[in-house]
Amino acid sequence: MTNPLLSSPLDFIDYAAIKAEHIVPALTQLLEENKALIEQVAAEPAPLTWESFVERLDIASTPLWRAWHVVNHLNAVVNTSELRAAYNEILPKITEYSTWLGLNKDLYQHYKALKDSAEYATLTPTRQRIIDLALRDFKLSGVELEGEDKTRYAQISEQLANISQKFSENALDAVDNWAYFVESRDELVGIPEDTLTAAAEAAKAEGKTGYKFTLKMPSYLPVMQYAQNSALREIMYRGYSTIASEQGDTRFDNSSNIEQLLALRQEESALLGYKNFADMQLETRMADNAAQVIAFLRDLANKAKPFAQKDVAELKTFAREHLGMAELNPWDYAYVSEQLRQNKYAYSDEEIKQYLPEDTVLTGFFAIIKKLFNVDFTPINASVWHKDVTAYAVQDQGDTIGYIYFDLYARAGKQSGAWVGSERSRHVYGETTVTPTVYLTCNFTPPTGNKPALLSPDDLITLFHESGHALHALLSEVRDPAASPFSSVEWDAIELPSQFMENFTWEWPVIEQLTRHWETNESLPKALYEKMLAAKNYQSGMQTVRQIEFALFDMLIHQSVNPLSIQQVLEILHQVRQEVAVVIPPSWNRFPHNFSHLFAGGYGAGYYSYKWAEVLSADAYSLFEENKLADGSTLNSAIGALFRKAILAVGGSVPAAEFFKNFRGRDPQPDALLRHSGMLDA
Structure with missing residues (x-):
């Protein structure tokens, strides 16, 4: 039997052929082969060269990490009991291997020897950066630990992976049940x-x-x-x-998982010599320390909260005077907000949806990407994991530079939310070019009957947001995978391209290309667009403080040096809400139990990055605003080419602060974000 997970990294994966029983044999074989090669390389005398060491291991490890990315993706989008069982069987082996790599002193010494060798000075700045980051990451992986500390670190790594996976499963199962x-x-x-x-x-x-x-x-x-x-x-x-709490279906209660994850993260950071988990995570970020992040969030909260309070006051007045509601319960806010918006701006999201059928949106979307970055999306026949998935080749003047899979609809067995994942990163060595391949995943409403899939305005923003992540990977010109965008761009800058792309969804020349009434074929009326634009910053204050609430909660629980009980976690959340929130949920609300970004998605002590990167993205977009075309459009191909060259193409080959300055000509400024959000004056 041919195992599709063992196909060459240069070939397409036959997704339709992958079965649960392929997972453990394929990954076990690849793990064994990689471990044997690493032991062989590690035993060779130092210093090794770039080609005989770094590139040799990159080439050898590509099939392993590609297969794991595929399995990880399928576990998130077509979760079955059989696939889950196989995933959970192989997860400890993957974790053990990753931990073993990070603790491998011989590999660490080879990197140090290469750094100290005469060859280092002759390498490209990108390759020098890869070596420098590898040395930093080895230290963060516990390579300098000895004895019991080293053993304990390995145990913690495995426990963290297993508990995070269980957190995800509980959240998925609680929703599906x-x-x-x-x-x-x-x-x-x-x-x-x-x-x-x-x-x-x-x-x-x-x-x-x-x-x-x-x-x-x-x-x-x-x-x-x-x-x-x-x-x-x-x-x-x-x-x-x-969801996933003791207040809901207790079979899926994530309380103990949250407690264990926080305790293990604190123990891990202490082993590595950090005061707390937040300090450890910020080693690899643009932000200098937790105090700087907290000050940034509180400063933003101070600017946004007066607007948020006005938003709530307006809602309460409208509810009382127009809906006969003397008070608002938490489950009333979304309803009253929609009623107020319709009253104030005379349109509804449902009305806009009729003009956003998926086929028209995607056709327009591809045209806009072409205009900005001069690349084409060409449909291809490819094996997929579900009938609703579509695949495209991304082409630059006829040359294929990458591939993308779109999986846009919600369904059972699929994690909620939207994200971009990477099947493989760009890698150029010798005469070989491995093209980047990404997954763009959303949870839109699928077609029903004779009605096509219709996107809401929020869905449209989500599509453009995720496309920014996808383009970051697809348009990278970095030759070495260790400097690819998802490998080495600082976490608090990774949202720059995604949040940047959202801005175009508010431009009339863009909206014109994206809209067509699914029944009448009429374009979106300009008057309806004007109403949308007028409502753009509707409740932006409330939305901003909500994001700050999440981010501040995240930083504070990860600053603790003592293990926190779930009651203490909830108390910290309550205190944060008292400080920054304008809507206080009921005491039985268990938001953290479904906060997968923090407890299963890599955003622990990093959720602030959404707001941090929003400053970068708004400021980047302001250059397009300053260079509008004669028709008022921001779709300036020359500035798009500069954005592609200065930010997307460089991946993680230079620090984010540097690539931002290369694009904007200066350090980032927050004015554009406040202006875009309508919050320049309280």
Whole structure:
């Protein structure tokens, strides 16, 4: 039997052929082969050359990490009990191997010898940076630990990986196992027709009558925004707010996982000589220390909170005067916000959705990428993991420079949210070029009946956001994978291209290309666009303080030097809310239990990066604003070419502060972010 996970890194993966039983044999074989080669290389006399050491190991390890990326991706998008079992069987071996690599003193000594050799001065700045970062990362991986500390570090690494995976599983299972059925349509007044159609089809698929609602966004969000039935909104809100907690289905309670993860992270950072986990994580970031991050967040909160308070006051007044609601419960805010927006700006997201069918959006999207960065997306026939997935070659003047898979719809067995993952990074050696390949994953509402998939305005922003991550990988011109964007761009700058791309979704010349009514084929009326634009900063104050709440909570729990109980974690969150929030959830709200970014996604002590990078991205976009075309469009190909050359092409080959300055001509300034958010004057 041919194992598709063992195919050459230069060939396409046959996703449709991958079965759960392929995972453990393939990865076990690749792990053994890599370990044997590393032991052989490590035993050779120093100093080795770049080609005989770094490049040799990069080439040899590509099949292993590519196979693992594939398996990791499938575990997130087509999760089955069989695949999960195989994933959990191989995960400890992958973790053990990664830890063994980080603790390998012989490899560390080879890097030190290469750094001290005469060859180092002759290497490109990118390769010098790779060596320097490798030495830093070895220290952060515990290579200088000895004896019991070294053993304990390896144990911690394995435990962290396993508990993070369990956190993800609990969150996924809690969502997949939650449903609420409604028999009478009378209880569903206000909910959009396509949401009701999907809910009726979901109930029918289970052999039931009526309507099935779930906690997946295409089902949950329209209920919260449009349902007139407050009792239904409360049921949905409580379900979502208690995912994977003792307040919900206790089979999936993440309380102990949060406690264990925080304790292990603190123990790990102490072993490596850091005061706390936050200090350790910031070793690899643009930000200097936790105090700087916290000061940045609190300064932003001070600027945003007056606007947020105005937002809430306006909501309460509207609810009282127009909806007869004397007070607002947490499950009322999304509904009243949508009612106020429709009253204030005379349009609804549902109205806009009718002009955003997926095929038109993607056609326009590809045209915009072509205009900005001079690359084409050409559909290709490729083996995929689900019938809804599409694949494209990314071409630069006819030459294929990468590949991208789009997986856009929500479904059972797929993690919620949106993200970009990498199957493989660009690597050029000898006569060989390995092209970058990425996955762009979203959770949009799928087509129903004769109706195509329709994107909401938020979905459109999400698509452009994730495309920025994808383009970062696809347009990288870095030859060495250790300097690829996802390998070595500082975490608090990785959101720069993604948040930058969001800005274009507010430009009329862009919107014109993205919109067509799915039934009438009419373009989006300019008057409707003007209403959208007028509402652009609607509740931007509330949204900003919400993000600051997440980020400040993250930094504070990871600054603790003592293990925190779940009660203490929730108390810190409560204190943060008292400081920066304008909407305080009920005491039974268990937001952290489903906060996968922090506890299963690599954003621990890094969630602030969204706001940090937003300063960078807004300032970068302001250069396009300063160089508009004659028709007022920001789609300036010359500035797009500069952005591609200065930021996307360099990947992680230079520090983020340097590539930003190369593009903008100066250090970043926060004015553009405040201006874009309508928060320059309180």
